[in-house]
Amino acid sequence: MEEIYANVDYVKPVGLRPSTNQTSRSGSDRRFLGAVVLLLGLLSFVLLAGLIGLGVHHRDSAAEHLAVRENLTERLQASENKTSSLSREIERLQTLSNRVKTCPDGWKRFECTCYLVSVETASWERGWQDCTSRGADLVIVDRAEEQLTCCSHGLQIKMDDMTVPQKMKPEHLDRPLVAGLQTFLTKIAKKDTWIGLMDRDQEGSWKWSDGTPLTLAFWWTGQPDNGGGHPKYGEEDCAVITANMGTDKNWNDLRCDASRPWICEKNAN
Template identity: 45%
Template sequence: ASTRKTNISIRLKNRTIEPRGGLESIPADSGEGRGHLDRSPVCRRATYTDKQSHSYSHLWHRLIFLPVPTCPAGWKMFSCTCYLLSQASDSWTNGREDCKRQGADLVVINSAEEQTFLSMFAKKQTWIGLNDIQTEGTWMWVDGTPLTLSYWDTDEPNNGGEEDCAQIRTAHNTLWDDVPCTSSLQWICEKLP
């Protein structure tokens, strides 16, 4: 516990903090001066601004006694986000609908760490929340954001026959491949705790 307190104190150096409630993380030296929802190592229910000062001890007290978010049974937590690997296999669309019924969506991969986690988590070819259904060659995540960080396998995406949905290809590596959206694969759902 003392190591964690030291790490948080270092991260908060030269900050004035105002805890407010709501699910947030406290980023290390973001320079933005305001709280934000982020997948950082410290996941607590608190936000902050630089407007009202609190002592570090008061902040530490608030952080310790706030509830730590947890995932529903069967879901795995990684970096303040809950993930569920389906037991069934189905099309990309049906996989996404299953996620939505559970208050989630297909996974959006935002970092190398998340890609590594998911690659270890999925043991078979698995749908992710990426497609180019709307415009061929323009890959978009299910949350509406364009693809900026990618882990495509060599010569992928290749659109080898109406391949508009992305999967983590685990047969011989953990990179991505485009496949027909009607293929029957497992999927990974993602949601906040």
């Protein structure tokens, strides 16, 4: 038996030695796996970059939407404030419109005051007496601002048969209601007409018929001149408003005994 096993040659297993083909295939597999891993890494990087980009875009969009919403909110609030202000103004005007003011027959209304141009002509003193007998005064232009406070502001000044813009030549007319009244009186005066202004008590110290001093004047250029010293004109101590002249400079001084029409004024009822 020992001889039989001794004559048998040892044969080395062929399968235990790696072949060249197997080694080549293993290297290819490793390169393939490496390429796959690299590709997956690149894809992961691209996805990460995309996610970061989307996050930044979303943040910017959210900020932009927030700014738009805040802007719209501010505009809506401003619109509501304007609407509220307009509603209050409409209520105020409606209240004023209910205060209907009327004048006697023959008188013309300017806002809350009535005016009458006399048919006859006479001295300044006679005109003042006539106005007083009617429960009125010789017109006092300078107190129009106080007289007309009951009427609406910011609109046009409305009167019988005419309309005068409330804002007029700001370089000349400081107070718009006085300016409107001055224009109105110029239109209704057909000739030189007495107004309630005089300086009989003290030369050069002009006062209205109620004793208040003159503060806003519309003297014609070179006036008042007290007659310029000419004897034929005498002492010119009373004032007239002159028709057919510019409304900002159309007052003149005359002798108080000159015969002229006059303008009376009293509050509308």
